Amino acid sequence: MPSLPFTKWSPSGNTTLLFPADAVAHARQAQVARAALMPHMLGGEQAGFCDMRARRLRMAGGEFCINAARAFGALLALEDARRAGQERDTDRAYACEVQVSGWQGTVGLRVRGGLPDWRVAADLHLPACPVRQEAEGVTLVRLPGIAHLLLDAAHAFPDDYLAASALLRRQFELADLPAAGVIWWRQIQNQLEMFPVVHVREAGTTCLENACGSGALALGLRLCPDGAQRRFTILQPGGEPLDVNIDRSEAPIRATVDGPVQLVSEGRVWLPEAMLRQD
8 A cells, every 4th residue: 555745734723734746646636635634544624735846735626725825835944944954943934935726826925933833924915806795794705716605793603514504605606616615703802703614625525624714814805994904813713813914005905814833743644556546
């Protein structure tokens, strides 16, 4: 049985598996991700495939993911530090631009720290991202590669969030998108918090994520008025905050999503041979 190298990351709690893109045929990446994400295998909330030389990240479902991009930035910084013999330097700065599935153009990444803890900011120049009120307390934000339906405090977080989110995706015609999130959010004593349930069609996963970078960005866009600049600290379900900066003062809209990234483990995982064939 062949093995596949991996790294497992926790960007603000959103556990992410990263694999080398050239080790798995494109057509089998979603299948490999589903298998590796199972609790009895590596476990996690999402998976992506990295081309280190091209600085390109493709998520298993082809979706856009800010937290995975931030983890990719930490991986690139770690490999750069290892080449320089500075793996244990915990006060190192690194910056790069990467390509991420679902996103047009590049994502700028600024990395601070060192093994095993970094802080990574993703800098984005946003294309037109429609923000539309669909119903009382319900807003739909369409980003490249993913859409998020935001429900405010008037809509209580349901006990059966999987069924509720599936119903809402169908109701608002999001079920056929590559990825869609349903996010319940509220503000308590000036603290924003959110509960993102994210569905990725091709990977066949639906998960209450411990953090969601694109969802935090969508909430920031929902709350920032046209022509304004705002900074939000949004508490994620896993207990870590994400800092979101939105600048709507001129076109294009600029945004930054910043937060901690931790390397959880690295090694090899053994998967059925048929999954790793390149034919």
